[in-house]
Structure formats: structure tokens, C-alpha cells
Amino acid sequence: AQKITQTQPGMFVQEKEAVTLDCTYDTSDPSYGLFWYKQPSSGEMIFLIYQGSYDQQNATEGRYSLNFQKARKSANLVISASQLGDSAMYFCAMRDLRGTGRRALTFGSGTRLQVQP
């Protein structure tokens, strides 16, 4: 079974500073994908970044980067130069990528980020 753990229920960061949101995972599957989503108060889940278990390099997408440490089973999201619009709930999620595996997402409990001016 897959499990995602986000140990920070809430985080504060000053505008323009960088922030790291923690995510650890547990799985026995050799092939998996890790995702981060942002959910503003409006409710929509917005895809931010993806990391595959076999990817050699850490994923980056604009101000978002993923610090992937496979041996530690961690996939932390780093947001650089925080903006007020980054205030939202952030979910780490995992998906089994095997052809015969369960292909739905397993979510962590989320981290609420508040960016302060």
C-alpha cells in the first residue's frame, strides 16, 4: 500500500522568501510518480510539478522545484520568491506507474501555506 505523509499542517513565509513543504512517502512499488497540487480557497486542485521515481534530475517548473531524495523517500516542494497568491493548501500525491498497478492518486493530508506581506 502507498502512503504519503505531510507533517506540516501549516506554514508561514514572508513574501519574496523561499519556503520548503515537506513530503515523505512509503511504497513497495518500484515505479511510481510523485505530484504536488495547489488548492486555493476556491477549491480547484492545480497541478504544479511531477517527479518520476526513475528520473535522474529533480523536477523544476518556474518557481517550483522538487527536492527528490529517493533513498530517504522524500519529495519536498520548494517555492522560491513567494508571492501573496501562493497562499493555499498544498497536497503531495503519489501514483503507481506500473501497467497493472492501481493508477489513482494517493494524497497526503496537506500543508496550508500563508504568505505574509
Place this chain on the structure above:
Amino acid sequence: DTEVTQTPKHLVMGMTNKKSLKCEQHMGHRAMYWYKQKAKKPPELMFVYSYEKLSINESVPSRFSPECPNSSLLNLHLHALQPEDSALYLCASSQEGTGVPSQETQYFGPGTRLLVL
């Protein structure tokens, strides 16, 4: 274009009503999903359709009835709901069978906020 649309945005219904939630995507995705999200919790998978066939049903009560009329549309029919069914209902879609995991990211719609009285 990574847009998934959902209607209605808000729905209030009584326990004896019958209503439907609708989801539409025009990205050519062949997998579609229904998730239920209670306040301050992560989304929980309800159903998965793959190539218009139901592939996963997470032991959802029969008062929720999914339907996939074609590859672009996904409905969730609601009947005799309970107050505890009040939640945000999220639809998502993804590519399927590409062999490229990063291309099979799930994209979510804005959700329908359901209140059962």
C-alpha cells in the same frame, strides 16, 4: 489547454431529491475520475473510468451512480443522499496508456460544492 469544467459550481439538495453533477474535458483524455473532498481533508477517490468503462469503484454507496456517456463527459447521479455526503466533488481527467508517466498527470476541475439538507 488543460481545462476540466464542472457544473454546477454549487448545489443544495434535500435528502429525497435526485440531481446530477457534470464534468467535461476536451483534452482527449481517456481516463476520468470522481473524488470527494470533505473540509480540511485530502480528496478521496470514488470512481475511475478508463476508455469509458468503469475500472475502479471504491466501495461507494449506491446512492452515487457514475456515468460516462462518451470520452469527454462524466456524470455523477445523486439520489437519496445523506447530510454527511455534503462535500466538494472534484472531477479529474488524464491521458491513459501513453507509456510516458509525466503525460498521465491528472488535471482537476473547479469542483461542485454540494450541501445536503
